[in-house]
Amino acid sequence: MxxxxxxxxxxxxxxxxxxxxxxxxxxxxxxxxxxxxxxxxxxxxxxxxxxxxxxxxxxxxxxxxxxxxxxxxxxxxxxxxxxxxxxxxxxxxxxxxxxxxxxxxxxxxxxxxxxxxxxxxxxxxxxxxxxxxxxxxxxxxxxxxxxxxxxxxxxxxxxxxxxxxxxxxxxxxxxxxxxxxxxxxxxxxxxxxxxxxxxxxxxxxxxxxxxxxxxxxxxxxxxxxxxxxxxxxxxxxxxxxxxxxxxxxxxxxxxxxxxxxNIQEGENIGGAEIVSQIFVVSGSCSPVTERQIRYCLDLGFAGVRMDVIKLIARQQEYLLEVLEEVAEAFRSGRSAIVYTALGPSDPSIHQIQGMHEVNLNAVLGPGAAHLFAEMISRFGQIRCVVVGGDTSGYVSRQLGIYALEMLAPIAPGAPLCVAHATDVRFDGLEIALKGGQNGKDDYFEKILKGH
The missing domain is CATH 3.40.50.10840 (Putative sugar-binding, N-terminal domain)
Known part of the structure; x- marks a missing residue:
């Protein structure tokens, strides 16, 4: 047949x-x-x-x-x-x-x-x-x-x-x-x-x-x-x-x-180039992600907590505050990670669990997309990571990325990709979309190194 x-x-x-x-x-x-x-x-x-x-x-x-x-x-x-x-x-x-x-x-x-x-x-x-x-x-x-x-x-x-x-x-x-x-x-x-x-x-x-x-x-x-x-x-x-x-x-x-x-397994697959800085936004409460965040904070990443309650209450004003804190870290030569929670026992989880009338993904996703777009506008094409499947969907759509291709394997289920986009600011952008449970503690360090 x-x-x-x-x-x-x-x-x-x-x-x-x-x-x-x-x-x-x-x-x-x-x-x-x-x-x-x-x-x-x-x-x-x-x-x-x-x-x-x-x-x-x-x-x-x-x-x-x-x-x-x-x-x-x-x-x-x-x-x-x-x-x-x-x-x-x-x-x-x-x-x-x-x-x-x-x-x-x-x-x-x-x-x-x-x-x-x-x-x-x-x-x-x-x-x-x-x-x-x-x-x-x-x-x-x-x-x-x-x-x-x-x-x-x-x-x-x-x-x-x-x-x-x-x-x-x-x-x-x-x-x-x-x-x-x-x-x-x-x-x-x-x-x-x-x-x-x-x-x-x-x-x-x-x-x-x-x-x-x-x-x-x-x-x-x-x-x-x-x-x-x-x-x-x-x-x-x-x-x-x-x-x-x-x-x-x-x-x-x-x-x-x-x-x-008789296909050649792994043909032409290698790593990406080493970069000096990356920008990460995490919407995950997984303990795996918690360890990854703590690991990169120990490496010297700037950690910026994004308060979801404040984001809901005064979205544009609060995003500007977060953006300025991230931009200051980049100007000083540091990578930055914005996160909503440090693990499943983070007090913020209890605060938002009862908010059934609010679509949290619809708030966090566009907020994260705004941060990425502003950072790229200010600093050029920086290597990016989005943590959390629902957050990743909103970020990618709002950046106008229409396709992704694998650039380098980093951890099973969480490769580094290269973006196809109509906007020249985002075409060729190196980005990883990572689930909360994927990767070892040094995942973000591997993103920096490209392998």
Whole structure:
């Protein structure tokens, strides 16, 4: 059967997760670009890659979205025109990319809403659901989701960060039970024992049922991902197969294609140049980010706390105060990091948790974008980092960046990228969009060094 021109297209429900998919494909030799708005056919055909990992012709691309931060009505309005446009591209697979900690709830980031819209444009009798990403320390065992923090692995509903997430606290580790609160789709779990038997007894090959069904796969190791990549590739039946999952799904598929097509893994991938200063804005309350902030403060970074309550109350006036403090640090030759919290126990978390009437992402995101735009206007193209998936989405859109390409791998799921933008101030901007849980303590130092 003739394969499509493109291997994969994807929609990421937040920005940091979208760069994660791009990275897993690029480092495995699949030329990939991440668009920040839905591209036209001409844009995809004629785009000039700035870094050519795996070749000069796109084999995969995605659209970075903000679906995770939207209520179901807004989400449907956001996704319908994007999916309609993406369905016109000839691709073997469409991946609706979710976080490997499955950040979602009935009222925000509803995955059931996303699947209902996706099935209109990518009809599939079975929807493989591959959430685990062992290379990011996220595992699925007997249908339950686990995540490692430091040296300890937690069931997700007992995870010290995800169970206390300020927007989507995880209250259920069983993926099927968690998703059943968001969708009426039928579901089936395929566990490791069934996978070890070659899926012979898992009943995942029968695609004769008329009603779509989610097939939730266990993933304990990276080998499991490659096994599932094999399954995805060889069970393809034409058209565009809908897939629900994290970057584990793209990793598995890319690894399998790599093994079959004799692609040079990591071809032409190196580091970026060392720079003397970077500018970071963090909207994360993760303990991982907390350690990263404290590490760079010990290196001499200027730390500027951004009070979210003050930002809500007097946005423009308060942003100017923050901006002047950051600019003073840059003039003195220091890197700077603006942060809203130092870890999950920060007093600010308790202050904002009860503010249900305020869309915090819609306040913090534009505020962060304003800071980046003003700093670049004053100091030229500085290397930038945005921490927090929802914040990253707003920042990128407001800077007018229309596409990202991987520049250098820094930490799994959090590469340094180069921006494609119509505004010359931001075209070629080196920027990293990092999830709160990604990277080791020295992540920001590695951004400075470029590797």
């Amino acid at each position: 003739q394969r499509n021109k493109l291997l994969l297209i994807f929609y990421g429900d937040d920005f940091t997760g979208s760069t994660d998919v791009m990275e897993t494909l690029a480092i495995n030799g699949i030329p990939t670009l991440l668009f920040l708005k839905t591209p036209t056919a001409s844009e995809v055909e004629n785009i000039q890659l700035k870094r050519r990992f795996g070749g000069s012709k796109l084999r995969a691309f995605g659209v970075a979205g903000i679906g995770r931060s939207l209520d179901p009505v807004a989400m449907q309005k956001e996704l319908d025109p994007i999916f309609s446009a993406l369905a016109k591209f000839p691709a073997d697979y469409f991946l609706y990319k979710v976080c490997s900690t499955l950040d979602s709830a009935p009222h925000v980031g509803n995955i059931g809403t996303a699947m209902a819209v996706a099935l209109k444009y990518f009809p599939s009798t079975q929807i493989p659901c591959i959430v685990g990403a062992p290379f990011l320390n996220r595992f699925v065992v007997f249908g339950n989701l686990f995540a490692r923090l430091d040296n300890k692995t937690y069931r997700l509903d007992r995870h010290p960060v995800m169970s206390l997430h300020p927007v989507t606290p995880m209250q259920e580790s069983d993926i099927g039970r968690h998703l059943s609160r968001q969708t009426d789709l039928k579901m089936k779990s395929v566990n490791l024992l069934q996978m070890q038997s070659g899926l012979q007894d898992a009943e995942v090959s029968d695609q004769t049922e008329s009603d779509p069904k989610l097939i939730i796969f266990d993933t304990l190791s990276n080998d499991d991902l490659q096994f599932l990549g094999d399954h995805l590739y060889n069970s393809w039946q034409g058209g565009t197969q809908l897939v629900l999952g994290s970057s584990g799904a793209s990793y598995g598929l890319a690894k399998y294609v790599l093994s079959q097509e």
